[in-house]
Amino acid sequence: MEKTNLPKISTAVPGPRTRELIKRKMLSFTKNQLGQIAVQRAFGNLVEDVDGNVFLDFSSSTNLIGYNHPKIIMAIHDQINKFIGASPILSVPFIECAEKLKEMLPGELKEGKIAYTTTGSEAIDLATRLARAYMKRELIISFHEAHFGEGTSECSRLAGDYRPRYKGGLTPLILDTLFAPWPYCYRCPLGQSSDNCDLACLSYFEEILSFSQEKVAAVIVEAIPANGGVLVPPPSYMQGLSSKCKEHGIVLVVDEVFSGFGKTGKFLAVENWNVLPDIACLGKSMGGELPISAVATRAEIIDQCDFLAYGTQGSFSGNACSCAATIATINVIKEEGLLERARKLGEYMKRRLEELADKYTNIGDVRGIGLILGLELVKDATTKIPANEQAELVLQNAYRRGLLISKVGRYGNVLRMTPPPIVTKEQVEVALGILEESLKSTL
Numbered sequence: 001m002e003k004t005n006l007p008k009i010s011t012a013v014p015g016p017r018t019r020e021l022i023k024r025k026m027l028s029f030t031k032n033q034l035g036q037i038a039v040q041r042a043f044g045n046l047v048e049d050v051d052g053n054v055f056l057d058f059s060s061s062t063n064l065i066g067y068n069h070p071k072i073i074m075a076i077h078d079q080i081n082k083f084i085g086a087s088p089i090l091s092v093p094f095i096e097c098a099e100k101l102k103e104m105l106p107g108e109l110k111e112g113k114i115a116y117t118t119t120g121s122e123a124i125d126l127a128t129r130l131a132r133a134y135m136k137r138e139l140i141i142s143f144h145e146a147h148f149g150e151g152t153s154e155c156s157r158l159a160g161d162y163r164p165r166y167k168g169g170l171t172p173l174i175l176d177t178l179f180a181p182w183p184y185c186y187r188c189p190l191g192q193s194s195d196n197c198d199l200a201c202l203s204y205f206e207e208i209l210s211f212s213q214e215k216v217a218a219v220i221v222e223a224i225p226a227n228g229g230v231l232v233p234p235p236s237y238m239q240g241l242s243s244k245c246k247e248h249g250i251v252l253v254v255d256e257v258f259s260g261f262g263k264t265g266k267f268l269a270v271e272n273w274n275v276l277p278d279i280a281c282l283g284k285s286m287g288g289e290l291p292i293s294a295v296a297t298r299a300e301i302i303d304q305c306d307f308l309a310y311g312t313q314g315s316f317s318g319n320a321c322s323c324a325a326t327i328a329t330i331n332v333i334k335e336e337g338l339l340e341r342a343r344k345l346g347e348y349m350k351r352r353l354e355e356l357a358d359k360y361t362n363i364g365d366v367r368g369i370g371l372i373l374g375l376e377l378v379k380d381a382t383t384k385i386p387a388n389e390q391a392e393l394v395l396q397n398a399y400r401r402g403l404l405i406s407k408v409g410r411y412g413n414v415l416r417m418t419p420p421p422i423v424t425k426e427q428v429e430v431a432l433g434i435l436e437e438s439l440k441s442t443l
Helices: 016-028 070-080 092-104 107-111 120-135 153-158 200-215 235-248 269-273 299-303 320-335 338-359 388-401 425-440
Strands: 039-043 046-049 054-057 113-117 139-143 177-180 216-222 251-255 279-282 293-297 363-369 372-377 406-408 414-417
Touching: 054 425, 070 320, 092 107, 092 113, 092 293, 092 320, 113 120, 113 299, 120 139, 120 216, 120 251, 120 279, 120 293, 120 299, 139 200, 177 200, 200 216, 200 235, 216 235, 235 251, 235 269, 293 299, 320 338, 338 363, 338 372, 338 425, 372 388, 388 406, 388 414, 388 425, 414 425
Parallel strands: 139 177, 139 216, 216 251, 251 279
Antiparallel strands: 039 046, 046 054, 113 293, 279 293, 363 372, 372 414, 406 414
């Protein structure tokens, strides 16, 4: 990659070589997503495509410490030269990785136990199995707007979204999941105003429990529903939910696959609300782009579920190279102060996005914590009609200018920005400039 810290577009995008690869892809796979690039190489938060165009990546869900971090490359290289093997063969990285993870976790989880999986979906699947086995109950309470992955039938059961991406081909499903409304404060599902709602959604949750408490094993919640639209809950909601789980003796499972590993300025996003889960699911940013995920629980839970004797689920979970990459990732987080950096940069970016919202009335809401940020676009600030078509245009215009962002949410009208904490202030300013120009061009 040419030495640069900023985007550089030298062809029409997608370029000719990228378009050729897209054609080849469509012969073997499903439809191409608009804005997709064919990556040639990447470094930090810059991605170069096969046509030589360089993009700032503010869209990745798996890139906490940047692409191809030298310390990750070194750790993987060293481990490959020693032993690549998968579980259940014991290796030094297998043990050290779990120990490092526990050092980063809050409260009782520091003294808890770890089970490796390979993907976030598998971690969710294992967490709910653990909860059911531990509690000897079958029901799980999930939430509208929740997206727990696409890889297993369990994730499809738990998803509070009936679009084919999450439920397709897997219905009807066993009715062992109850759903509660998520506190989507900008569009309150219960028709309340956030100024005086008195957490009606939490009262609704209590109503669900009153009819099914003796059968409920666990509540599973995304710390921040990122695919649902960066739906940050009120602090008192998460605290109230945790209290109700304790009060009723129900396991609290928190999906930190997207939000964990420091993106919000805390290792687990729920730490922002002083909430401690019984089970936490980790993944995505964990292995420095290598596949690995994990479930962290209170020791008591795993100790009563002896089908986890090896500490792994699946042939390739706990792979030595992935464990070595995870150890290196945690070391980089500590050495480079990335938790604090994510917090400070996130606060700065959110302020700047709020300034944009003051200038453009079609930005209905700005929300997020740390470096998980979202802008909800609307046609009219009063009616809040979703501007999903405009969101797609902004996404494409930003892409053509060299900035990669995501479009999420129930209506496809939320622009999500998730830069890694290694991003520079200069890159942030360039990205915000591209975003504003892209917004202007759609008005």
